[in-house]
Amino acid sequence: MKKNRRIIIGAVISIAIIVFAVHLWIEYGIEKSNPENYATIGDIPTPDGYARIEGEDPKYGKFLRYLPLKPKGSVVKYYWGGIADLQDLNYAVVDLPLLSNAEQCADVCMRLRVTPCLALCDENSLPM
Numbered sequence: 001m002k003k004n005r006r007i008i009i010g011a012v013i014s015i016a017i018i019v020f021a022v023h024l025w026i027e028y029g030i031e032k033s034n035p036e037n038y039a040t041i042g043d044i045p046t047p048d049g050y051a052r053i054e055g056e057d058p059k060y061g062k063f064l065r066y067l068p069l070k071p072k073g074s075v076v077k078y079y080w081g082g083i084a085d086l087q088d089l090n091y092a093v094v095d096l097p098l099l100s101n102a103e104q105c106a107d108v109c110m111r112l113r114v115t116p117c118l119a120l121c122d123e124n125s126l127p128m
Contacts, residue, residue, distance in 0.1 A: 034070065039068065041065050041066070041067050068094070079103055080101055
């Protein structure tokens, strides 16, 4: 009986420690967003051994590199305004307003691809 009691107490303590660690991970993860307070995506240094490339469309790459970032500690939010869980899974938050509450990930990707073209190209040269 004593052996079972020790196992149960050990399991409860282990679960409590895990729950506390996960709570700290979620609670303080938002402090990690944009830790160096970079102004644009291009300001974020590449990892050791890597270099930025121009790509097939250098104007588009330049557009993406100059996207503004929200300041250190900014929170990732869902499209409906709720705060996303696991904030420490992001590195930085792009500072762009949503066009509507219905705009989601794929919509933002398409908008980021078309926006520089609308400013620089005519209607016939949009990427399809």
